[in-house]
Amino acid sequence: MITVIITDFWGIKTVLFKTSALVFWALLLAGCAASTGSDIEPVAKYEGVIRDKLTTSIAENGLKLFTYSVSNTRVIPQITMQPLELTGRDRRKRSSGPDLTEWTEQIELGLKRTLAMSGFCREGSIEISRLIQADRAEIRGECTEGATDDDRQRFGRQG
CATH class of the missing domain: 3.30.200 (Phosphorylase Kinase; domain 1)
Structure with missing residues (x-):
């Protein structure tokens, strides 16, 4: 059962929905079940590839x-590495790819x-x-x- 209630609060009309307890609890549980932690798997972007x-x-x-x-x-396109102009101590540094x-x-x-x-x-x-x-x-x-x-x-x- 869903009932729409229109109220006038300080001159602003507000629409409230009155739902049955079953719908409320279903929405609450669905919201709680959605995980926001780090256990979410990344999307399989390479699937089929x-x-x-x-x-x-x-x-x-x-x-x-x-x-x-x-x-x-x-x-995979070939990756070309540009030679770096390095001087002094930085000569040991290399492009990481x-x-x-x-x-x-x-x-x-x-x-x-x-x-x-x-x-x-x-x-x-x-x-x-x-x-x-x-x-x-x-x-x-x-x-x-x-x-x-x-x-x-x-x-x-x-x-």
């Missing part, structure tokens, strides 16, 4: 290792989603190494939990 692969390995002692490899299938922040976020998002979908690392993982370049990336890691018999059946030993 990257090719990724998760390679898994389970050692004899139950250690679960993975390698997440990504390649960018989009044609392109900003890979957004690309790195996408790689991390892909890894997170791939590990979740595969179920390989159920309790999290530890990063061992990472290589991020403009056209490819590789993150190697280790699951925090050991392999179960089910893991050995699903993913095989492979390592």
Whole structure:
């Protein structure tokens, strides 16, 4: 039930909506459910443009290792570096190249989603190494939990 009430407060007409309790609580819960924290995933801007692969390995002692490899299938324009005119102490400084922040976020998002979908690392993982370049990336890691018999059946030993 929605009722419209028009009031006159100090000469200003105000429109108030009287809603049922059900609508009020639904709107309140929807507002509370919206997250504004840092747990919001970045938008998958590279979806359909990257090719990724998760390679898994389970050692004899139950250690679960993975390698997440990504390649960018989009044609990347060549980046030309301008030589810098440096003098004195500044000669050691070099141009750092392109900003890979957004690309790195996408790689991390892909890894997170791939590990979740595969179920390989159920309790999290530890990063061992990472290589991020403009056209490819590789993150190697280790699951925090050991392999179960089910893991050995699903993913095989492979390592």
